[in-house]
Structures are given as structure tokens and as C-alpha cells.
Amino acid sequence: MALSGMRGLSVFISDIRNCQNKEQERLRVDKELGNIRTRFKNEKGLTPYEKKKYVWKMLYIHMLGYDVDFGHMETVSLISAPKYPEKQVGYIVTACLLNENHDFLRIAINTVRNDIIGRNETFQCLALTMVGNIGGREFAESLAPDVQKLLISSSCRPLVRKKAALCLLRLYRKNPDVVNVDGWADRMAQLLDERDLGVLTSSMSLLVALVSNNHEAYWSCLPKCVKTLERLARNQDIPQEYTYYGIPSPWLQVKTMRALQYFPTIEDPNTRRSLFEVLQRILMGTDVVKNVNKNNASHAVLFEALSLVMHLDAEKEMMSQCVALLGKFIAVREPNIRYLGLENMTRMLMVTDVQDIIKRHQAQIITSLKDPDISIRRRALDLCYGMCDVSNAKDIVEELLQYLSTSDFAMREELSLKAAILAEKFAPDLSWYVDVILQLIDKAGDFVSDDIWFRVVQFVTNNEDLQPYAAAKAREYLDKPAIHETMVKVSAYLLGEYSHFLARRPGCSPKEIFSIIHEKLPTVSMSTVPILLSTYAKILMHTQPPEPDLQNQIWAIFHKYESCIDVEIQQRAVEYFALSAKGAALADILAEMPKFPERQSALIKKAEDIETDTAEQSAIKLRAQQQMSNALVVTDQRPANGSPAVGQLSLVKLPSMSSNPDNYSADEGVTQENGILSTVDPQPPSADLLSDLLGPLAIEGPPGAVQSEQNVPGADGVPSAADAAAIVPIEEQKNTVQPIGNIAERFHALCLKDSGVLYEDPNIQIGIKAEWRAHQGRLVLFLGNKNTSPLVSVQALILPPSHLKMELSLVPETIPPRAQVQCPLEVVNLHPSRDVAVLDFSYKFGSHAVNIKLRLPAVLNKFLQPLTLTTNEFFPQWRSLSGPPLKLQEVVRGVKPLPLMEMANLLSSLRVMVSSGLDPNPNNLVASTTFYSESTRAMLCLVRIETDPADRTQLRMTVASGDPTLTFELMEYIKEQLVDIPTGSAPPPMAPAVASPMAPVAPLNDPGAILAGLL
Amino acid sequence: MIHFVLLISRQGKVRLTKWYSAYPQKERTKVIREISGEVLARGPKLCNFVEWRGLKVVYRRYASLYFCMCINQDDNELEVLEIIHHYVETLDRYFGSVCELDLIFNFHKAYYILDELLLAGELQESSKKTVARLIAGQDALVETAKEEANSISNIIAQASK
Structure with missing residues (x-):
């Protein structure tokens, strides 16, 4: 044992150990710090040995948790000592005491550089170690070239080169620009041929960092990684000292497989085959053994292999094998394996097609929720949540x-x-x-955040069917002897609003409800009192005829709180008291709360925030993000296509969501009632992707042309999807980047709302947010790069139709990795037209050039402003616009059959306001709106739709406005919407509508014709 | 990547700290307190991983000492667990059946050895033999320097007699 005795240091450590308590320790430390301070003041008298000793003492004191705010200069100065022992101490203690941004480090840069480029190998090692451990940006900029040279130098020994590799890794982390990709990729590939395992291990760590940022440049390293893995895992070709419990360097194996996970695919079939052979061997050949270290090491390799298999999207058979393994792991006794089994199963959820196999293990996973180990319970919870x-x-x-x-x-x-x-x-x-x-x-209750109870209130408010049930439930909970304050809040709120639905049930008279809520008042905090006061006021309002008893009781309470110190409570008490004296007015003001506007669940948002907080770059995370469709665009509305923002949050892909009729999300019901959304039947995901590609191509003509083109085969009795595919130009099929989601559906959805995703593929997501005012609009395009490397040659060209003036602000040529750029687009509507603007968008990703043409949702209805008219306003206008060309009438057939209510919703989603009750015939709809353009200014438009209850596929429509073009265009536009409800699937065969405005109207046997006589 | 390494005794005394990510002094104290709280409170027969602030602490207990390494959430936990054991074996080889006292009085040695094993928060050398050889080389350099210094002071002492 070669311990270099340093007596003073040992004595000090013994003294500290002998301290009876923290106070004594502090005294001893203070004494020592004082001593060191005095000695350092007179530096000349210090021998190198003493200096070393004091610096070590400082480190020891620092380690004990005391602030050492002096002596840093002396420590750093040891670095420039000529002799090894002092230099060594200087470097190591500096690396422990100082952080990367410390000013003193700057002083040392020159010495450090001299040591790195000098000939003394031991000095090189010391300097590289310190820079590798605490080097910051400045070190990166001034030292990276020297460090690179050492790494690839043939004259340096492995002990220097392995340090240089990791030192470079640190510098690269601090400033990625220091590694010049062009020159470095080949060198990196050469480094992977290294025979020295120390250098190879370090280089592999460097490679992992490099490819995680930009795998494109390092394709040449991929086959070498596979070779390395074969060498270790299959051939076991490795010096004895690099095996660990009989396993060829498990660390190098893990790192190599990690590096491979950053390459999106492996194209070369031979490489792929060799890799899968090795992986298969690892998956099958890892057994549980008694020796814990051997077991850990072999399972470290196994779990990494599992990740790699998941990443490579192996054949289903291999995936099932992986799930089976994991299923075995989550039930074993060894807690580490259990933990990792659950963790990797959660990651596995991202792989399509295996969810069902995972579900077979549900019972075991739920059992793990009760594991004695909290770490394991956390994993189990995550997995339960994800699956x-x-x-x-x-x-x-x-x-x-x-x-x-x-x-x-x-x-x-x-x-x-x-x-x-x-x-x-x-x-x-x-x-x-x-x-x-x-x-x-x-x-x-203590752990339920306000968001959760706000959300339930929101749901109940927006769903009438739910209100009596919720009120009854709330009433039940109030019977419990002790309830949480949040429960008081939520039940008071619900009963205030809806207890009158329960009035006939036993124990639910206004008086009883009041007294049971009032019992809780003494137990609640100030923040709950205002809610209770509102509840009392509402109970009072709902009690008809008034009960003087109850009234007096509640008034007394209001009176009591009129002088409350809390302003909110005081205000409510005073106001409710005054209001309740007003009798009938009370009912208006305290009427039921209106429905809440639909928005993204605050809870889901919260969970997302938590996720982004901890987000970091990793292969697994990146994959997850690429699979989440809404990851980039910030929209405050849910996608309108019927499948709510479910996919946003969970890592699970839910392939069957939108086609499963059982799964009607709560929100859907809500939106329907709010009249925002028109289509409610969940539509199966569109099968004919190609016909969607076609949509944007056929833009040159008016959209009507697109339709008839699609419909011609349908009219001939041939399935239209197949034919539509046949007429797609060849060039379009060459686009190797497949869009995510249905472009046409996205466009149609955006015609009805103002923000959402316009287009998405694996590389980019284009979102849109629009604001419309009269005949002007402002759209913002959000171009989000989903990758970790930049998108280049980005070009966006607007092809506006003649009636729109459009100006797109500058679109940058490059979108940086994982960044989002916003490009505003100004729109002015010159005159009425149904033509659609097109965005011609292209970019390059790697070797793929992608060009897409997208319709922009700057459509006619965006320039409408809904308007409600009374009978007295409507009819004079209707009469004054008599006959063509200002008033056009047409019988439309092949209409998608809709209940009248839904048709009204559809119209209002187009911003054409239905005035109910104006038309004496309940089968008819009368609607009005204002259209804005530069030529027409604000122009009133009137619409009447007469339906036939016996045949919902036909109707007669009359449109009137003060401008002939507007009348025609609006008529056609509404027709398009009625005939082809935007579903993405083929529309029902449609008889050619009577297109000419002058065409003879309605056959006599049409019930609509008879009705029309009324007006 | 390993963000930091902590050696903590069962009584919560810190025996070694090494930071590969920049934590300011105040933060370091807080981190040590939090991790000690989490890790020391764990019973036997539990797994060796603790989730902490979006990261993971991989720890292993040897007699009265806890070796802790903090890594990213998606790093390979078992690999790091065996880095800990690799470090302990290297220490054991150097000190000859290492105990806590060795590490207390020769804490600087623990730092030297760690620096040969880890760099930039990554494993640098997985051969115990190589590490042992390098540390022996360093010790020899220090010894030589000491002897030189002694002989010089002897010469001076003799000359000034």
C-alpha cells in the first residue's frame, strides 16, 4: 500500500472525527480555515509540501459542506508548478472546488494549453482530465483543436488518447461548433477501428454524443458499430482484462448499442442481418445467474439490446419475444429487474402492435402498484397510465x-x-x-388540485343530462360525517346550480340542502366561504314560491358577512343581499351558469408541462415526440375531427380511437351542444390517401371541379377511390415522405375553425392560426421542425386566387433543429369567390426533397359575420331582393342526410346564422349573415333551406344578397358543404346539380315548391 | 452521462463528491442533503434506483458506505450500477480490502482513482489492471519527487554544516 503520508492532514481529519457534535466540528473547521488563511497571506514562506497540504485540507472542508471562499487563487496557481506532485494536486483540487464559469479558470487557460500541447505525457493527462471534468465554453473555443489532434495522433499513447476523446466530448457538449462535422466524420470512423479498448470505449461515448445531434454525418460509423458489437458479443475477441465477470466489456457493448439507436434505420441488408443475429443471441442467451454482478452486467446488455430492437422496429415475432421477456422480468424476485422490466415495458408501448400483448400482463402490473419499493411503484403507475x-x-x-x-x-x-x-x-x-x-x-382531497374540481364542474355545466346525477351524488357525499374542504366546494357549487332538479327527492328540499351545506360553513377556510354564499343565493333564487323562513335565515348570513374583513366575501354578501331584495331580478342575474367554451383540459396541459420540464434529448424521447402529432403547434382548441387531444399526452398510440363508436369522449358531446362542431359521427380514418394528395393538385379550377372529377366515377357506378388513385400524376407518388393524417380532412377542419394543424409529416409540422376581421385576415403559419437536424432549402410560395390579395412575410431558408418559426400572412378579400389559395411548400431533409401543395383555409366563409334577424327585419329584405340574379333558387339532390338540427349547426359553423322560428314550416331553415369584401363592403346575405322530411337527401335552397356574384358564389359554397360533408371518404353519388342560376325551378311534386308559396 | 458521484456514510457524512455537471455551491449542498434523505431512508431488498428531480440516482451500499451516481432518466441503470462496483473493486485492489477509514484518511487517493475511471461523466477505463498500473505510476512519480527533494535538502543541509 503506497500511502503518501501527510501528517498534518491526517491529524486534522482525526480531530474532525473526534468532534462530539456539529458545533465542535464547526469550531475546529473555523480554526483551520483561519490558519490556512494566515499561511496563504504570506505565501513566500510556504514550501510546496505545505501548500499541497493546505489545499487538500480546503477540499476536505469543502466536502464536509462548508463554504471555502478563499484560497482558490493558491489552488489554481499550483497548476503552473513545475513538479508533478504539486501540479497534480492543483489540477485535481481545482476540478473539485471550482465550477466551469469561475473567473480563476480563465487565468489558468494558458498553462493548461501548454500542458496539453507539451511533450510531458503525465502533464497532458492531468490537463485533459481537468478540462474534461470542468471545462466550459471558453476552454472549448481555445482548446478543442489541440485536443482533437491528440485524439487522432499516432504518436500518443492510449492513456492520453482516451482522455482526449472524453475531453473533446465535454467540449463538444459545451459548444457543438468545436467539432467540425465535415472533417471529423471520417476520423471518427477510423477511431472505431481502434484496438485499445480504453480508447475505443471513450471514443464510443464521444460518438454517442455526436450522433445524437446529427446522425446524418456519421453513417459511415454505423457498420463499424455493428462490427464492434459482433466482435464483443459474438466472437468475444477481447483481452482478458477487459472482460467483466466473464462478459466482454459490458459497458462498451451498451454504448455501441446506444449509438446505433440514433440512426433512424439500417438500410444495408447485410449489416442489418448481422446486427439482428447478435441481438437475437443476446436476447436468447442471457440467463439469470447467481453472481449479482455478472447478472447485472449481462442484463445491462440485455436491456440495451431490447431498446435497440424496439428502435429498429423488428419483425413482430421478435417484438413479441421482447414483450414475453419483459413479462417474465416484471414478475421476478430481483427488484432491479422488476423495475427495469416495468420501465422498458412503458417504452415498449410506443411500438405499434404490441399493446395487446402488453395488456395480457395487466394483472401483474397492477400488483406492482403495491410493491414495497416506491421506485417500482412509480414505474408501475407510469405503465398503468400509459397502457x-x-x-x-x-x-x-x-x-x-x-x-x-x-x-x-x-x-x-x-x-x-x-x-x-x-x-x-x-x-x-x-x-x-x-x-x-x-x-x-x-x-x-389534499392532493386534488383545483384544476381537477374545476374540470368536473365544467363538464357538468356543459352536459345537461349529467346535472341531476351530479347534484344527487354531491348530496350523498354531504351526508358523510367529515368531508374534505374541496368536497365542500364542489358539492356546494353543484347543489347551488342544480339542486332544484332534486327538489322532490327525500332530504333534498331547499331547506334541507341549505342546512346540510351550512353545517360545513364553520369548518371551511376563507376561500370557500364565497362559494357557499353564492350557493345560498342560488338556493334562494330557486325556491319558488319563497319560503320566508329560509329567506330570513340566509339574509341573516348575508348580513353577518357584510362586514367581513375579506373583500370578496364582503362584496358577495352585500350584493346578494341587495339582489335578493329585488325579487324577480335575482332570477336573471343568478340564472344558471352558461356553458363553458370548450378548451384543452387544463389537467392534460399540466401533465404535458410536467413532461416537457423533464424532457431531454434521447433516442427514446425523440421517437415519442415524432409520434405525437400535436407536439409542436400551440393550439388552444382541440382538433375538430372527433378524436380529441388524446394522443397529445400519452406515449401510447391509440390506433382505434376514432373508429371506435363506444369511445365518445365527453368533449364531443359538449362541442356538439355548443354548436361549434357539425360532424359528430366518428369517421373511420380515410383510406384513400392518394385522393387527398389529388385535392391540392386540382386547385387551378374552382373546388367544384375537384369534386365533379372525383364524383364522375362514382356516378358511373365504379368505386371512386380506386379511380382517383389512377389519375394521380407520377411525380406526386415519388414523394417518399408520407404525410401524417389526412391533408384534406385537416383542410376542411380548418375551414371551420381558426387554428390547428394544416399539414404534418415525419419532418415538419405546419400549423395555422388565423384572425379575421371584416374583409381582412391575418394568418400565422407555424413551421415546426420535428427533427434534430435542420431542414434546409425551405421555400413557401403563395399562389393566390384572383380575389385575394395575400402577402407572406419572409420564410427563413433553414429551420433549426426542433425549432418553430412563425410566418405571418396578410389576406385581403377583394370580391366574392370560392376559389382557394394554395401554399406551395418545399424543403429538403437529408437527401429527400419534399414538395407539397396545400390549400389554405382562407375560404369564403371566413369573410362572413353571423347576423341574427327578427321577423320584422328579415321579411322586408327578403321581399326586396326579388328573383335572379340577386335571388337564386335551386333544388339540390344528393345531400348528405342530416337531421335539421345538425344542418343548422353546419350552417352556423360556416358563420351563417340560423334564425329559428322565422319560417312557419318547422322543416325549413332561414338564416342570415354579412359578407365582407373590398368591392361589396358589408353585404347582407339571406338563405332559406326547405327540406323534405320524407327524403333528407334533397332540399331546395334559396340565396339572396345585393350582389349577383355573391349570391351565386355563396349558394355554390353552401351547396358544396351540404353535398360533400368534409369526411375525406368518398361522397355519395350525386346527380349533377342544376348549375345555371336561370335553370327552371323545382318540379311541382316537390313539397318545397308548395311551401315556397308562403313567402 | 453521470452528473455527479457521491459517497455518503450511513450517518450521512460525505466521503467524496465529484460533479460532472455544473452545480453551484449552494445547489451542491442541497443536492447532497436531498439525496442522502432519499437513499439512506431506503430499506434493504429494494431496487438500486431512486428517481429524483427528473433524473435517476443509482446507488449501492457497501458496509457502511453508500456509493451514489446520478444519471439521466433514460441512461442504462445496470451499466452504471456496475461502474460503481468496478470503482469499488479498483479501490479494493489499491488499498487491499478497502474500508471506510481508508477512504476517510486517503480521500485524495479516492479522487485520483476516480479520475482514472471516469471522465466527463463517462466511463474512461474498464480494465482494473490498467487503472492500477496508472495509479502506481503516479505514486512512483510523487515518491521520486519526494526523494529528490529530500536529497536536495540533505545536500543543502550538509553543505551548510
Whole structure:
């Protein structure tokens, strides 16, 4: 044992150890610091030995947790000592005491550089070690070239080169520009041929960092990585000292497989085959052994192999093999393997097609929620959350609720948030959702954030069917002897709004409701009192005829709080008191809360925020993000296509979401009632992608042309999708980048709303946000690069139709990795027209040049402003616009059959306002709107639709406005919407509509014709 | 990547700290306190991983000492667990059946050895033999320097007699 005795240091350490308590220790440390300070003041008298000793003492004191705010200069100055022992201490203690940004490090840069480029190998090592451990940006800029030289120098020994590799890695992390990609990629490939395992291990770490940022440049390294892996795992061709418990350097194996995970695919079939052979060998050949270290090392390799297999999207058979392995792991005794089994199964959820196999292990996963180890419980919770879908939501959420009562405090908040989100996302029916949230509040009130109870209130408010149920449930909970304050809040709110639905039930008279809520008042905090006051006021309002008793009681309470110190409470008390004296006015002001505008769940947003906080760059994360369609564009609305923002949050892909009719999300119902959304039947995802590609191509003509083109084969009785594919030009099929989602559907959705995703493929996402005012509009295009390397040669060209003046601000040529750029687009509407503007967008990614033509949702209805008219306003206008060309009438056939209510919704989503009750015939709709353009200014438009209840596929439409073109265009536009509800699937065969405005109208047997006589 | 290495005794005394990511002094103290709280409280027969602030602490207990390494969430945990063991074996080889006292009084040696094993938060050398050879080389350099210094002071002493 070669211990270099340093007596003074040992004595000091012994003294510290002998201290009885913290106070004594502090005294001893202070004494020593004083001593060192005095000695350092007179530096000349210090021998190198003493200097070394004091610097070590400083480090020791620092390690004990005391502030050492002096002596840094002396420490750093040791670096420039001529002799090895002092230099060594200087370097090592500096690296421990100082952070990368410390000013003193700057002083040392020159000495460090001299040591690195000098001939003394031991000095080189010391300098590289320090820079590798704490080097900052400045070091990166001034030292990187020298370090690179050492790494590839043939005259340097491995001990210097391996340090140089990792030192360069540190500098690269601090400033990626220091590694010049062009020159370096070949060198890197050469380094992978290295025979010395130390250098190879270090170089592989460097490669992992390089490819994680830009794999494109390093393709040449890929086959070498596979070779290395073969050499280790298959041939076991490695010096004895580099095997660890009989395993050829497990660390190098892991790193090599990590590097491979950053390449998107392996194209060369031979390389791919060799790699899969090795992986298969690892998957099959890893056994559980007794020696714990050997076991850990072999499983480290195995788990990395699993990740790589997942990444490579291996054949289903191999995937099932992986899931089977993981299924075995999550049930073993060894806790590390259990933990990793669960963790990797969660990652596995990202792989398509294996979710169902994973679900077979649900029972075991739920058991793991009760594991004695919190780390394992956390993994199990994550997995439960990730694997939850409509089929198992009930089971999983009930389990989470059950677990909530016994779980550790540290996990309850996360647990309740997750349960709330799952309940919201996958509720088979809304009453179940209400049950879950109330149970959640009941069991873990302290951990239920306000967002959760706000959300349940929002749901109940927006769903009339749910209101009596929710009120009854709230009433039940109030019977419990002790309830959480949040429960008081939510039940008081619900009963205030909806208790009148319960009035006939036993125990639910206004008086009883009041007294049971009022019982809780003394137990609640100031923040809850205002809610209770509102509830009292509402109860009072709903009690008809008034009960003087109750009235007096409640008035007394208001009176009591009129002088409350809390302003909110005081104000409410005064106002409610005054209002209740006003009798009938009370009912207006305290009427039921209106429906909430639909928006993204605050909960889901919160969970997303948590996720982005911890987001970091990694192969696995990147994959996850690439699979999430809405990751980049910030929209405050849900996608309107019926499948709510479910995919946004979970890592799970939910392939069957939109086609599963059982899964109607709560929000859908809401939006429907709000009249924002028109299509509610969940549409199967479009099969004919090609016909969507076609859409944007046929733009030159008016959209009507597109339609008839698609419809011609349909009219001939031939399935249209197949034919549509046949007429796609060859060039378009060459686009190797497949869009994600249906372009046409996205466009149609955006015609009805103002923000959302316009286009998406694996590389880019184009989002849109628009604001419309009269005849002007402002669109912002959000171009988001989803990759970790830049998109280049980005070009966006607007092809405006003649009626639109459009100006696109400058689009940058390059979109940096994972960045989003915003490009505003100004639009002015000159005159009425249905033509559509096209965005001709192209970019390059790697070797792929992608060009897409996208229709822009600057369509006619965006320049409409809904307008409600009364009978007295409508009819004079209607009469004054008599006959063509200002008033056009037409019978439209082949209309998508819709109930009248939905047709009204469709019209209002086009911003044409239906005035109900104006038309005496209940089968007819009368609507009005204002159109804005530069030529027409604000122009009133009137629409009447007469439907035939016996045949919903035909109707008669009359459109009138003060401008002939406008009348024609608006008529055609509405027709398009009625005939071809934007579904992306082939429209029903349509008889050619009577296109000419002058065409003879309606056959006599049409019931609409008779009705028209009324006006 | 390994963000930091901590050696903590069962009583919560810090025996070694090494930071590969920049944590300011105040933060370091806080981190040590939090990690000690998390790790020391864990019972036996649990797994060797603790999730902490979006990162992971891989730890292993040897007698009265806990060796902790903090890594990214998606790093390979078992690999790091065996880096810990690799470090312990190297220490054991150097000190000859190492104990906590060795590390207390020769904490600087623990730092030297760690610097040969890890660099920039990554594994640098996985051969114990190579590390042992390098550390022996360093010790020899220090010894030579000491002897030189002694002989010079002897010469001076004799000359000034």
C-alpha cells in the first residue's frame, strides 16, 4: 500500500472525527480555515509540501459542506508548478472546488494549453482530465483543436488518447461548433477501428454524443458499430482484462448499442442481418445467474439490446419475444429487474402492435402498484397510465382509486392527477367520470388540485343530462360525517346550480340542502366561504314560491358577512343581499351558469408541462415526440375531427380511437351542444390517401371541379377511390415522405375553425392560426421542425386566387433543429369567390426533397359575420331582393342526410346564422349573415333551406344578397358543404346539380315548391 | 452521462463528491442533503434506483458506505450500477480490502482513482489492471519527487554544516 503520508492532514481529519457534535466540528473547521488563511497571506514562506497540504485540507472542508471562499487563487496557481506532485494536486483540487464559469479558470487557460500541447505525457493527462471534468465554453473555443489532434495522433499513447476523446466530448457538449462535422466524420470512423479498448470505449461515448445531434454525418460509423458489437458479443475477441465477470466489456457493448439507436434505420441488408443475429443471441442467451454482478452486467446488455430492437422496429415475432421477456422480468424476485422490466415495458408501448400483448400482463402490473419499493411503484403507475385505453380504463382507474387510500404521500398528487386524466380521456359514460372525480376528492382531497374540481364542474355545466346525477351524488357525499374542504366546494357549487332538479327527492328540499351545506360553513377556510354564499343565493333564487323562513335565515348570513374583513366575501354578501331584495331580478342575474367554451383540459396541459420540464434529448424521447402529432403547434382548441387531444399526452398510440363508436369522449358531446362542431359521427380514418394528395393538385379550377372529377366515377357506378388513385400524376407518388393524417380532412377542419394543424409529416409540422376581421385576415403559419437536424432549402410560395390579395412575410431558408418559426400572412378579400389559395411548400431533409401543395383555409366563409334577424327585419329584405340574379333558387339532390338540427349547426359553423322560428314550416331553415369584401363592403346575405322530411337527401335552397356574384358564389359554397360533408371518404353519388342560376325551378311534386308559396 | 458521484456514510457524512455537471455551491449542498434523505431512508431488498428531480440516482451500499451516481432518466441503470462496483473493486485492489477509514484518511487517493475511471461523466477505463498500473505510476512519480527533494535538502543541509 503506497500511502503518501501527510501528517498534518491526517491529524486534522482525526480531530474532525473526534468532534462530539456539529458545533465542535464547526469550531475546529473555523480554526483551520483561519490558519490556512494566515499561511496563504504570506505565501513566500510556504514550501510546496505545505501548500499541497493546505489545499487538500480546503477540499476536505469543502466536502464536509462548508463554504471555502478563499484560497482558490493558491489552488489554481499550483497548476503552473513545475513538479508533478504539486501540479497534480492543483489540477485535481481545482476540478473539485471550482465550477466551469469561475473567473480563476480563465487565468489558468494558458498553462493548461501548454500542458496539453507539451511533450510531458503525465502533464497532458492531468490537463485533459481537468478540462474534461470542468471545462466550459471558453476552454472549448481555445482548446478543442489541440485536443482533437491528440485524439487522432499516432504518436500518443492510449492513456492520453482516451482522455482526449472524453475531453473533446465535454467540449463538444459545451459548444457543438468545436467539432467540425465535415472533417471529423471520417476520423471518427477510423477511431472505431481502434484496438485499445480504453480508447475505443471513450471514443464510443464521444460518438454517442455526436450522433445524437446529427446522425446524418456519421453513417459511415454505423457498420463499424455493428462490427464492434459482433466482435464483443459474438466472437468475444477481447483481452482478458477487459472482460467483466466473464462478459466482454459490458459497458462498451451498451454504448455501441446506444449509438446505433440514433440512426433512424439500417438500410444495408447485410449489416442489418448481422446486427439482428447478435441481438437475437443476446436476447436468447442471457440467463439469470447467481453472481449479482455478472447478472447485472449481462442484463445491462440485455436491456440495451431490447431498446435497440424496439428502435429498429423488428419483425413482430421478435417484438413479441421482447414483450414475453419483459413479462417474465416484471414478475421476478430481483427488484432491479422488476423495475427495469416495468420501465422498458412503458417504452415498449410506443411500438405499434404490441399493446395487446402488453395488456395480457395487466394483472401483474397492477400488483406492482403495491410493491414495497416506491421506485417500482412509480414505474408501475407510469405503465398503468400509459397502457390505459377505453378497453381497460374502468379497471385501471378503479385500481388507482383503491391504491390512492394506501399510497405514499409522495405519490398521491401524481396518482390523483393521472386518475383524473384517465377518467376524463376514457370515460365510457360521463356519470362514471363524475363518480371517479368525487371519489378522488373524497379519498385524497389534499392532493386534488383545483384544476381537477374545476374540470368536473365544467363538464357538468356543459352536459345537461349529467346535472341531476351530479347534484344527487354531491348530496350523498354531504351526508358523510367529515368531508374534505374541496368536497365542500364542489358539492356546494353543484347543489347551488342544480339542486332544484332534486327538489322532490327525500332530504333534498331547499331547506334541507341549505342546512346540510351550512353545517360545513364553520369548518371551511376563507376561500370557500364565497362559494357557499353564492350557493345560498342560488338556493334562494330557486325556491319558488319563497319560503320566508329560509329567506330570513340566509339574509341573516348575508348580513353577518357584510362586514367581513375579506373583500370578496364582503362584496358577495352585500350584493346578494341587495339582489335578493329585488325579487324577480335575482332570477336573471343568478340564472344558471352558461356553458363553458370548450378548451384543452387544463389537467392534460399540466401533465404535458410536467413532461416537457423533464424532457431531454434521447433516442427514446425523440421517437415519442415524432409520434405525437400535436407536439409542436400551440393550439388552444382541440382538433375538430372527433378524436380529441388524446394522443397529445400519452406515449401510447391509440390506433382505434376514432373508429371506435363506444369511445365518445365527453368533449364531443359538449362541442356538439355548443354548436361549434357539425360532424359528430366518428369517421373511420380515410383510406384513400392518394385522393387527398389529388385535392391540392386540382386547385387551378374552382373546388367544384375537384369534386365533379372525383364524383364522375362514382356516378358511373365504379368505386371512386380506386379511380382517383389512377389519375394521380407520377411525380406526386415519388414523394417518399408520407404525410401524417389526412391533408384534406385537416383542410376542411380548418375551414371551420381558426387554428390547428394544416399539414404534418415525419419532418415538419405546419400549423395555422388565423384572425379575421371584416374583409381582412391575418394568418400565422407555424413551421415546426420535428427533427434534430435542420431542414434546409425551405421555400413557401403563395399562389393566390384572383380575389385575394395575400402577402407572406419572409420564410427563413433553414429551420433549426426542433425549432418553430412563425410566418405571418396578410389576406385581403377583394370580391366574392370560392376559389382557394394554395401554399406551395418545399424543403429538403437529408437527401429527400419534399414538395407539397396545400390549400389554405382562407375560404369564403371566413369573410362572413353571423347576423341574427327578427321577423320584422328579415321579411322586408327578403321581399326586396326579388328573383335572379340577386335571388337564386335551386333544388339540390344528393345531400348528405342530416337531421335539421345538425344542418343548422353546419350552417352556423360556416358563420351563417340560423334564425329559428322565422319560417312557419318547422322543416325549413332561414338564416342570415354579412359578407365582407373590398368591392361589396358589408353585404347582407339571406338563405332559406326547405327540406323534405320524407327524403333528407334533397332540399331546395334559396340565396339572396345585393350582389349577383355573391349570391351565386355563396349558394355554390353552401351547396358544396351540404353535398360533400368534409369526411375525406368518398361522397355519395350525386346527380349533377342544376348549375345555371336561370335553370327552371323545382318540379311541382316537390313539397318545397308548395311551401315556397308562403313567402 | 453521470452528473455527479457521491459517497455518503450511513450517518450521512460525505466521503467524496465529484460533479460532472455544473452545480453551484449552494445547489451542491442541497443536492447532497436531498439525496442522502432519499437513499439512506431506503430499506434493504429494494431496487438500486431512486428517481429524483427528473433524473435517476443509482446507488449501492457497501458496509457502511453508500456509493451514489446520478444519471439521466433514460441512461442504462445496470451499466452504471456496475461502474460503481468496478470503482469499488479498483479501490479494493489499491488499498487491499478497502474500508471506510481508508477512504476517510486517503480521500485524495479516492479522487485520483476516480479520475482514472471516469471522465466527463463517462466511463474512461474498464480494465482494473490498467487503472492500477496508472495509479502506481503516479505514486512512483510523487515518491521520486519526494526523494529528490529530500536529497536536495540533505545536500543543502550538509553543505551548510
